[in-house]
Amino acid sequence: MRRSLLGITAITIAFAAGCANSTDPTGAPPAPATSAAVAATAPSPTPAEAVDAAATIDRLKAADLGLTGTAVQDEDTDPNKLFGRPNGYTSRASADLPGGDTGAEPYTIARGLVVEGFPDADSLQRRSKYILGLLKDSPALGTEWHYTTGTTLVRVSGEVKPSLAKKIEAAL
Structure with a gap:
């Protein structure tokens, strides 16, 4: 049982790694998802005065x-x-x-x-x-x-x- 779980985990990691390395039709590598998502959803907050x-x-x-x-x-x-x-x-x-x-x-x-x-x-x-x-x-x-x-x-x-x-x- 342990061996099959390790095998499934390894296949899942390999599959995820393969998907992460895919390119778009122009051959350009994908942009990092985290920076694009953060930039699109969370504009930089303006500084606010700290009040206790x-x-x-x-x-x-x-x-x-x-x-x-x-x-x-x-x-x-x-x-x-x-x-x-x-x-x-x-x-x-x-x-x-x-x-x-x-x-x-x-x-x-x-x-x-x-x-x-x-x-x-x-x-x-x-x-x-x-x-x-x-x-x-x-x-x-x-x-x-x-x-x-x-x-x-x-x-x-x-x-x-x-x-x-x-x-x-x-x-x-």
Whole structure:
């Protein structure tokens, strides 16, 4: 059995290598797929000013928007387990907002507001698109407003009144 698996693996590798070395009808070798795909789908992000999640929470608190229960998360208190991890955020903070569920799990979007700081604008956009895509495909999960400031994503629960969400956007 082991010998037949090795044989199948070897044939698969040989076949893949043969396909990778094919040329187009003009005889020119194919362009590397990775660079063409990246160039076509991901334009270079413009540099964005790095903003820490705690600084953003402080700015929103100063705007007197009704934030309570503000907290800065770390790798031990992050409910998503993304803090400091690959493809995760570099800072995170949360707060309760009027309209949010103060009985929900601590530090979650259900309580009203979450701020996530990223190392670059591309990481921020990927995270925002991922979350909004999940919410669009599964409406039972709820809704959120997403605002950005520098490399920080400000997420506001869809349970918060739209008028308050607009005030948060203006305060950023």
